[in-house]
Amino acid sequence: MMARQTGIFYLTCTLIIVTSGLFFGFDCVYLAQHVTPAIPAIGGALFIFVMATLFRTSFSDPGVIPRASLDEAAELERQMEVPNAGSPGTYRPPPRTKEVVIKGQVVKLKYCFTCKLFRPPRASHCSLCDNCVDRFDHHCPWVGNCVGKRNYRYFYLFILSLSVHCIYIFACVLTNLILRAQQDNFLTAMKESPASVIEAIVCFFSVWSIVGLAGFHSYLVASELTTNEDIKGSFTARRGADSFNPYSKGSIFKNCSQVLCGPVPPSLLDRRGYVVPDSSQAHHVSGPETQKERESNSVNVRHEYYGSTTVTNQKTGNMGTNTAPDLPPPAVVTTADEMLPAGENVKKREMISYQTPDGTINNKLPPLNGTSSPPTCGGRKNHIWDMTLNQLNYMGRSNNHAAIHGTNPGSVYPQPYRHSDYLSGTSVLPAVKGNKSTMSRGCSTDF
Amino acid sequence: MDNMARLSSSQCTKVFLQRDFTEGTGVRFQNKFPQELEGKIDRAILERTINTVNSIYLEAESLSGRTYCESCFACMTAYIAYLCMDTHYEKCLKKVARYIEEQNKTVFVQQGLMLVDPAERGLRVFEICILTEQQNR
Numbered sequence: 001m002m003a004r005q006t007g008i009f010y011l012t013c014t015l016i017i018v019t020s021g022l023f024f025g026f027d028c029v030y031l032a033q034h035v036t037p038a039i040p041a042i043g044g045a046l047f048i049f050v051m052a053t054l055f056r057t058s059f060s061d062p063g064v065i066p067r068a069s070l071d072e073a074a075e076l077e078r079q080m081e082v083p084n085a086g087s088p089g090t091y092r093p094p095p096r097t098k099e100v101v102i103k104g105q106v107v108k109l110k111y112c113f114t115c116k117l118f119r120p121p122r123a124s125h126c127s128l129c130d131n132c133v134d135r136f137d138h139h140c141p142w143v144g145n146c147v148g149k150r151n152y153r154y155f156y157l158f159i160l161s162l163s164v165h166c167i168y169i170f171a172c173v174l175t176n177l178i179l180r181a182q183q184d185n186f187l188t189a190m191k192e193s194p195a196s197v198i199e200a201i202v203c204f205f206s207v208w209s210i211v212g213l214a215g216f217h218s219y220l221v222a223s224e225l226t227t228n229e230d231i232k233g234s235f236t237a238r239r240g241a242d243s244f245n246p247y248s249k250g251s252i253f254k255n256c257s258q259v260l261c262g263p264v265p266p267s268l269l270d271r272r273g274y275v276v277p278d279s280s281q282a283h284h285v286s287g288p289e290t291q292k293e294r295e296s297n298s299v300n301v302r303h304e305y306y307g308s309t310t311v312t313n314q315k316t317g318n319m320g321t322n323t324a325p326d327l328p329p330p331a332v333v334t335t336a337d338e339m340l341p342a343g344e345n346v347k348k349r350e351m352i353s354y355q356t357p358d359g360t361i362n363n364k365l366p367p368l369n370g371t372s373s374p375p376t377c378g379g380r381k382n383h384i385w386d387m388t389l390n391q392l393n394y395m396g397r398s399n400n401h402a403a404i405h406g407t408n409p410g411s412v413y414p415q416p417y418r419h420s421d422y423l424s425g426t427s428v429l430p431a432v433k434g435n436k437s438t439m440s441r442g443c444s445t446d447f
Numbered sequence: 448m449d450n451m452a453r454l455s456s457s458q459c460t461k462v463f464l465q466r467d468f469t470e471g472t473g474v475r476f477q478n479k480f481p482q483e484l485e486g487k488i489d490r491a492i493l494e495r496t497i498n499t500v501n502s503i504y505l506e507a508e509s510l511s512g513r514t515y516c517e518s519c520f521a522c523m524t525a526y527i528a529y530l531c532m533d534t535h536y537e538k539c540l541k542k543v544a545r546y547i548e549e550q551n552k553t554v555f556v557q558q559g560l561m562l563v564d565p566a567e568r569g570l571r572v573f574e575i576c577i578l579t580e581q582q583n584r
């Protein structure tokens with residue numbers, strides 16, 4: 001569940017482990033002998049807790065909302081189409097927000113173009129992880145993960161215990177130096193125990209930021225806000241009398257226990273694995289790639305497919321070898337998109353036009369120059385960012401299918417494909433995972 | 448177009464019940480009877496099913512003494528306990544899955560409908576497949 005850039009995470013780990021290691025290796029030995037053996041014991045417990053919460057924060061799913069299935073996306077699309085269905089010439093993107101009332105407070109839900117869903121209240125799309133995260137707090141590079149609904153507790157406990165740990169080490173190191181200095185002067189004490197000096201310096205500089213952060217998050221926990229909401233001032237900006245935080249439980253104590261001890265939903269990612277919308281592909285395609293590319297449909301996987309052009313390029317490379325040489329050109333999927341300048345995600349409307357095996361070109365959504373967009377490979381690469389993996393898969397499958405049954409399309413798809421056909425891939429067939437490689441065939445012109 | 452009585456669920460029409468946020472961010476699904484199901488299922492039956500599912504989610508999300516103890520215990524063990532135990536929430540989700548499966552078997556499939564466990568849809572929507580209808584949007 002880690003994002004790609006993990007460098008800073010290793011830095012965090014190294015800093016904590018090295019500093020604690022020096023502390024246990026040098027100061028604790030002296031202090032256990034001269035003061036009390038409880039010192040290394042407490043330090044050890046703190047260290048274990050810090051590391052456990054750090055790893056929990058870093059390696060757990062922060063509460064990623066799985067991307068919408070194709071049918072769901074189509075349904076939302078359909079609902080949003082309604083307002084301006086009557087104006088085909090002047091196509092405007094439909095409004096992409098929805099308002100809900102939460103405990104009397106109106107909250108706007110934004111549509112996520114990447115995940116194809118209306119983000120639930122408090123969720124936000126993390127540009128680094130490329131997922132919508134529930135109760136999004138912030139993306140923390142130090143732990144290399146998003147902080148959201150499922151790991152906020154661990155994150156808070158991590159910084160809280162880390163600040164205690166930091167102060168503890170600092171205090172112990174000072175005690176050590178002072179005890180040694182009593183026998184001699186302070187300079188010789190520092191010479192005797194150079195590790196203590198290093199620890200003292202590291203702790204001294206890090207303790208301020210850590211304690212500050214812990215304090216800030218304590219305030220957030222007490223008022224049941226997220227960093228995201230606090231920065232945006234969601235519930236304080238409009239100083240209206242009726243602007244309050246609808247998520248607060250009412251009292252500081254209740255908020256704290258909600259955050260620290262409340263129930264946490266299990267990760268929803270892998271559950272989706274066995275209802276993969278494109279599972280039925282297994283019937284149409286079999287081959288070495290099927291096995292190789294059998295991956296879980298969790299949102300992570302897609303990251304690679306979206307994020308790297310190399311993967312897509314490579315896929316483009318091996319097209320043609322897969323399609324039988326004499327078949328008519330397979331159905332081509334072109335996607336026109338209009339790029340809107342957007343902050344966190346690429347806002348696009350996709351239009352799909354495609355050529356059925358019998359030569360007709362169909363298009364839908366939006367009804368403008370779809371037919372005129374030529375089925376060339378020179379098209380934009382960008383639209384891939386906007387399509388869910390499932391769509392890619394499904395298109396790949398349909399096209400592939402068309403290629404195989406090129407002369408007899410009616411056997412499976414009785415009519416010219418409709419848009420909805422592309423978006424109807426859900427199946428409850430068990431277990432077989434989607435085959436991403438199919439997208440290299442047929443519609444390779446685009447990818 | 449053809450005489451297939453039951454289509455595979457990939458092609459059938461689907462009805463979605465969206466989340467209901469009026470009570471807060473807890474998992475809860477709208478209890479409005481969808482028009483598409485008019486005449487296909489008794490209103491009361493569907494309503495009862497959704498209410499039951501909602502109440503299980505409510506139980507899962509409530510801050511009961513049990514969850515409280517569970518969380519505190521896990522915290523004491525530096526959350527290592529979570530590696531080898533199911534949380535109350537997980538148990539509730541399993542309960543929902545079992546309940547939906549049972550309802551499908553006993554009631555809905557006979558009426559040509561099939562409920563999909565919301566957990567499989569990331570708790571975003573409550574999906575109902577109409578098994579006897581081709582998708583025609």
Ligand SMILES: [Zn+2]
Nearest residue numbers: 112115125132
């Ligand atoms: Zn998103």
Ligand SMILES: [Zn+2]
Nearest residue numbers: 126129139146
């Ligand atoms: Zn992130």
